[in-house]
Amino acid sequence: MSKQLLPPSGPGRPKDLTKRQAILDAAKNLFLRNGYDGSSMDAIAAEAGVSKLTVYSHFTDKETLFSEAVKAKCQEQLPELLFELKDDAPVERVLLDIARGFHSLINSRESIELHRVMVCMGTQDPKLSRVFYEAGPQRVLQEMEHLLRQADRAGKLRIDDPHEAADQFFCLVKGGANFRLLIGCGEPQHGAVAEQHVANVVKLFMRAYRPD
Incomplete structure (x- = not known):
């Protein structure tokens, strides 16, 4: 146009x-x-x-609209405010809030359907796949990496590679349950089950990166 x-x-x-x-x-x-x-x-x-x-x-154009729609969906569940680390905030509580938001995001009906669309589009339109990745997953990963750098500088965590640690954190939150959900042989985790899962993730992450 x-x-x-x-x-x-x-x-x-x-x-x-x-x-x-x-x-x-x-x-x-x-x-x-x-x-x-x-x-x-x-x-x-x-x-x-x-x-x-x-x-x-x-x-x-439609590509810009698609990118903004993906960003808006991520922003609903993971506002940038979640990735702020205040001096008096226990890092475990911040990580738990992020884990809850991310877990809710990736297991929502919209997110599951969008990921399925992108898997189908991956071999047909790599450019669109890149737009999706940069608008959603990459933005969230960068926000988490920035927060972990802050935590390392503040002495709340000891992390040599914040990018790798951020990736590990989100992979732990996804777990096997999210993969089963994506391929249609599982149900979303809810309530106490979901809360126990994210709590276990944060506990494991803290055990790996807590300062001596």
Whole structure:
């Protein structure tokens, strides 16, 4: 679509946040229901109850909209605030909050369906796979790496490789249960079972990286 047709978005014309949220919600629904290729900008506009021009005024193309929809989903469960380490905050409590949020995110219906879509798309459109990875998993991993660097500098943990440790943490939270869920031979962990799982993950992680 020609950029000349798009309404200006500079000073004096603020974006309508309600419409933006409606577009994101519609995009998440359609991408999960119909896949990336099966979700047109026209269909997303109709689902959101806005014009196609409004969709393009908020998101320049479908790839950008897909990326922002993935970011929005991660932000719902793992707001950046969770990755802050205050001086008086016990690191175990911070890790437990992150583990709970991540566990809830990866076991949600939307996340499972999106991962299945991306597995199917992986060999067809590597560029789209990269967009998904950078918008979701990579952003979360970077936030966790930054937090672990803070914990190491503060002496709350002893970590030589924060990137590797962040990756280990999220792999522990996923565990075998998430894989079984992805392939359709398991149920999401809930309630006391989920809480015990994330508590065990944090306990194991602390045992590995607690300062002497």
